[in-house]
Amino acid sequence: MTGVNLESITKRYGAVQVVHSIDLEVQSQEFVVLVGPSGCGKSTTLRMIAGLEEISDGKLTIDDRVMNRTAPKDRDVAMVFQNYALYPHLNVSENIAFGLRIRRESKEAIASSVDEVAGILGLTDYLERRPADLSGGQRQRVAMGRAIVRRPKVFLFDEPLSNLDAKLRTQMRAEIKRLHKRLGVTSIYVTHDQVEAMTLADRIVVMNDGRIEQSGTPMELFVNPVNTFVAGFLGSPPMNQVQAVLAKGANGPQALVGGTVIDLPKLDALQNDEGRKLVLGIRPEYVTIATKGDKNQVPLEIDLVETLGSEALLHALLDGVPFVIKSETIGQISKLDAVTGFTIDPDLIRVFDGETGDALPGQDRAV
Amino acid sequence: MTMSPHNAPIVEPVPVEDPYAPPKGMDRVVDHLKREWQLYVMLLPLIIWLLLFLYKPMYGLQVAFKDYSIFKGVANSPWIGFEHFETLFGNDQFIRAIRNTVIISFWTLVIGFPVPILLALMFNEILNATYKKWSQTIVYLPHFISSVIIAGIVITAFSPSAGIVNTFLGWFGVEPIYFLTKAEWFRPIFVGTGIWQEAGFQSIVYLAAIAGVSPTLYESAVVDGASRWQMMWKITIPSIMTTIIIMLIIRIGNILEVSFEMIILLYQPATYETADVVNTFIYRQGLQAGQYDFAAAAGLFNAVIAFVLVISANALSRRYSRTSLW
C-alpha cells in the first residue's frame, strides 16, 4: 500500500535553507496535515513531494520507491492548489478530464470517470460551464474533481480552502473529510489554519522555521504539546502562556506569578530548582471561574466579556498580562461580570521550561 | 419644499416632492461631474488628441472630391465629384497596385502573423535567463534599425556578386540569381524582410500575455503529467488566444498599410509587376507630383477597404470566438 516517506528532506535556495532535514512517515491511507505559520516550509515540503521543487538533500519514497528524481507525472500524485488552477478556457468537464486526456485515455473511459467524479462532487449540473461562471465553492470542487478523477496514490492539498469564505470553508472541510473516508487515499494537506488541521487530520505535523516541531494525532498535540510553539498554535483560543517562577509550597511545587501563587502538578522535574523560570500553559477551557469569596482562586482583572452563546470568552489580565478564559454560560451568565479569579486543577497545567519553551518531562496525559 | 431653481417657477400647487427621489436632468449631470470630475480631466488629453489629430484631418478628406489647390484652401477649391476616383479606377496600374497590396498583405498576414506568436512561445521555453535576454534582444534589434539600413542589408544579402544568399546557393552549384530584379522573388523577399524586422518586437505583446498566465496552471499540468509541448498547446496558446484574436483584428484593420517605405527602397521598375502597392502608386503618381487631391482619393479608398475589413473581422471573431474589439 502507498505510504510516503521523507527522510532527512532538505531544501536550499542557494545559501538559504528553508527546509531542515525533515523526517516524516505518512502511512497508507493516512490523512496528514502540515500546519504552521506562513514561511515555515510546509508548502515547500509539499511541492517537493509533488515534484514541483527539486529536493536538495534527503530521500523521498512513495510506495517504497525512491522518487527524488522522478518526474511529477510518474509519481502518481494529484495536487489541489490554493487558487484552484482551473483552465479558464475549458469547461468543468474538460477541466476534470484534462489529466486523463494528457494520459491519452479512451474517450469512453474519460467520460465515465468524469461523470462519476461529477456525481461524487455534485457537479453534474455544471459540467458545461466555464470556471468564470462558477462560484468559489464550485470551483474548489472542480479542482478536487481534477485530482480525484485520476485515482492517484497520493493526494496533495496546498491550502485548498483559504480562498473561500468562512461558511463555505466549513462546508468544504466536511466534504474533504467525507471524501477521504470514501476514497481512502493517502493525503497530505497543507494549511495554516489550525481548525482545518484539527478537524481533518489523522495526524498533524506542526512545522516552524523549516523544522517539524511535533507530529501526532490532533488530540495528542492538543493535550500534550511538546513546546510553547505547538501549544500556542493549536486550540481556539490558544493556550494561555504565563511566565512564572518555581517555588516550593507546603503541598508541592508552586509557581509565582508576580504576587500570585499557583499550585503545580507534582512532577519530578519540579521538585528542586526553586527560582527556575517556567511558562505555565493553561487552556482557557480548563479553568473554573471564581467570584468573590471563593477560596484558592488566582485573582484576575476582567477586561472584557465576549458572549458567544453556549460559551463566553473572558479577556482578563493576570498580573498585567492578558489571559483568556473560556466558560460555559448556562447557569453562570450572571456570574461572568463578577468574576474575580479562577481555580484550576494543577494536573491540567502544562509546564514548560522558561528558557527553552520545551514541556517538562513526565506530565503527558493519556488521550 | 426646496427652493432649487427648477421648481421655483411652478405656481400651481404640486404634489410634495419626495426629498429622497433620485436627482433628475441637469442635477444628475452636475452631481455626477462633481463626483467624477477627476476621471474626466484624465480623459481630456485623449479627447483633445483625437479631435485634433484624427477628427480634424477628416475635414481635409473632402479634397478627394475637389480640384484642390493649396493656395485656394480646402473650402475654396471647386468640387469635381468622383473624377479622381474615375481616374484611379481607369488606371490599370492602380488596379494592379490594389491586387499587389492585397496579395502582399495576405502573405504578410498569413506568414507574418504566426511568427511572433511562435517566437514568444519559444522564448517562453528558454530556461536560461541570460540566454533568453540575449536572444530576445537580438531578435528585437532589427525593429530599431531604420528602413533605409534594412533595405541596404537586404540588397547586399541578395546581391548576385557578394550576397550571402547567392554565395550559399553557389555551394550547391546554383547560378547567382539577381533576386531584386525578379518579379517573382519580390514578394517572398519583402514579406520575409518584414517578418525578420518586426516579428521579434511584435512578440513582446504575446510574451506579456504569456507572463500573465498563472504559474499554477502549469504546475497543475505538470502534476497531471503534461509535457512541455502539451502545456504549450493546452495552456499557453488557449490562455493567450484572446490577445491573439485582438491582434489579428488589429492586423486585419491595417492590412492595406503595407510598409511602403521599404517597398520604395527595394523595388525596381522591373518588379513593379508584383511590388507596386497602392501607397507606392500614390507616392509616385500623386505626392511626387503634388497631386494631393488625387492622393487623398486613393487614400480614402484604402481607408474604406480597411474599415470594411476590420468590421468584418470583428464580427466574425465575435460570432465564432466570443472575442471582439467592441
Add this chain to the structure above:
Amino acid sequence: MRKLSLLSGLLLTTGLAAPALSDGHLQIVDEPLTLTIQMNHKRYPTYQEDWPVEQAARAMTGISLQDATVGANITSDQENTGKTEALNLMLASGAIPDIVGSSRLKDFVNQFGPEGAFIPLNDLIDEHAPNLKAFFESRPEIANAISAADGNMYYIPYLPDGKYGRAFFIRYDWLDKLGLEVPQTVQEYEDVLVAFRDGDPNGNGLKDEIPYFARQWPEMIRLVTLWDGRSSGSDTYHDFYVDDGQLKHPYAGEGYREGIKNLARWYEMGLIDAEVFTRGSSSRDYLLSENLGGATHDWFASTSGYNTSLADKVDGFAFKAFAPPASISGVRMEEHRRIPIKPDGWAIGHTNEHPVETIKYFDFWFTEEGRRLANFGVEGEHYTMVDGAPVFTDEVLNSDQPVNNQLYGIGAQLQARGYFQDYEYEKQWSNKFALEGIALYDEGDYLIDQFLGVAFNTDEQKVYDKSWGSIRDYMLERQQAWILGTGDVEADWDDYMATLNQMGLQDVLGVMQSAYERQYGG
C-alpha cells in the same frame, strides 16, 4: 532672330557702360527697407541674416532680407529634406513672405502664380529692372522656358553657367595595359569592354572586372545614344526631347529600340554591371577604389577627383574622360549637359507691399557687382580683382573645405536666389583632370540642345497628370525587363508601342506640343 541679336548687342553695351565706381549707385531705397524671405534649399534650409554676402548686399542696396522660412527640415547632416513640402506648408499656412526662394520653385509658382499667390514679373521687369530685362532679351529661350501657361514670368531663376555635366570615363591605364586605343566608335567601345572583361586588367588573376558601371542606372540606359537612340531631353531622366520642333519621347523611338536591344546584349555578355539596378550611389566609390570598374558615364568634376584621391591606393590609376564614341551612324553625342536654367530661384509673394523695390533688388543681382557678389562673395574678403577679374583668395582656395561649401557658408552661390552663375568661379578650383576632360570635349561639338520644359494650362495639366505617370512607369518596367532579359525588345516592340498609345502617349505628346508651341512660339 536678327532683331534679338541686335537687342542683345545693345544691352551688352549698356552693361559695359554701367559705371561701377561711385558708392551708392546701386542704392535702391533711401530709407533702409526690410523684406521677409522664405529661403529653402538642400544646403541652406533658412536664410541667414549674418551672411557676409547678405550684409554686403544690404550696404549696397539699402534692402535687407529677414528670414521667415517655414517648414525647414534640418536633418542631422545639416541637409534639408523639406523643399517642395516646405513650400506647400508655407502656402497652407496662409502667410507668404515678400520673397520666396527655393529649389524646385518653377512648377510651384507656375501653378500658384496664376491663382494669385505670386506677383507676375513681366511688367515690373520692363519698367524697373534694366539688367534683368537685358538678360531676358538676350536669352529669350530662357524667358520662354520659365513662363507660366498664362505667359507671365513668376520667378527669377538660378542660371547655371558652364556647359559640361557628365562625360564618358574610362580607365586609360587599363587601356595601356591591354594595349588598346581609346575607343572611337561603338564597336571599338564594345571591344574594349570585352577586353576589360576578359583581359584581367586589374591583374589580380580573377575575372572580377566590371567593364561598365553606373551610379544611377539610367546612365546605363544613356548608352542608347550609341545606337542613335535617346534617353532624355534634359538633365532630368526619362524626359521628353525636341526633334526639329516636334516633341517626342525618347523611349518611343527606333534608335531606342536598337539601343536597348544592344544594351540587353551587353548586359547578357557581362559588359554592364550585373547589379547596376541595385548597386546605388556608392557603386562608383566602391568599384573604383577596389580596382574593379572600367568605364562609366558620370560628372566631370567628381569623377576626375578620383584620380587624385585614389592615386596612392590604385597603382597607375587613370580614370579620365574620353570623347563620346561614334554611334552606328557616326554621330558623336554627349546627351547630358548642364542645363542653362534651373527650376530654382526666387519669386515675389502676392502680399508684398514693395514689389517695385523687390524687383529692383532682384535686378541688383544681375548687375556686374551683384553677380560677382553672388558668385564670389565679398571683394577683399573672399576674392580680389586681378587684371579686372575676380580671383579667390588663398585662404578660400587652400581651405580644408571644398570651395563651393565655403561659398554656401557665406551666402554666395545660393541656388534659391535668382542669379547668373559665372563658370569662372568653378574653374579656379577644378581638378586638372576635369579641366583636361572639358578641354577634350570642347574640341568636338558633342553637346545637343536641351528641352527646357513647358508650362501647362489647366486642361493640358489634366491630360498630362492623368496619363503620364502610368506611361512612364510602364516604359521603365519594360525597359528593365528588356535589359534583364525577361523580355525581348524586338518581339515586344509593336505591343509596347500599341500599349503606350492606348495609355495615352499621343495625348500627352499633344499637350506637350501645344504648350511648347505656346511657350516657345513654335
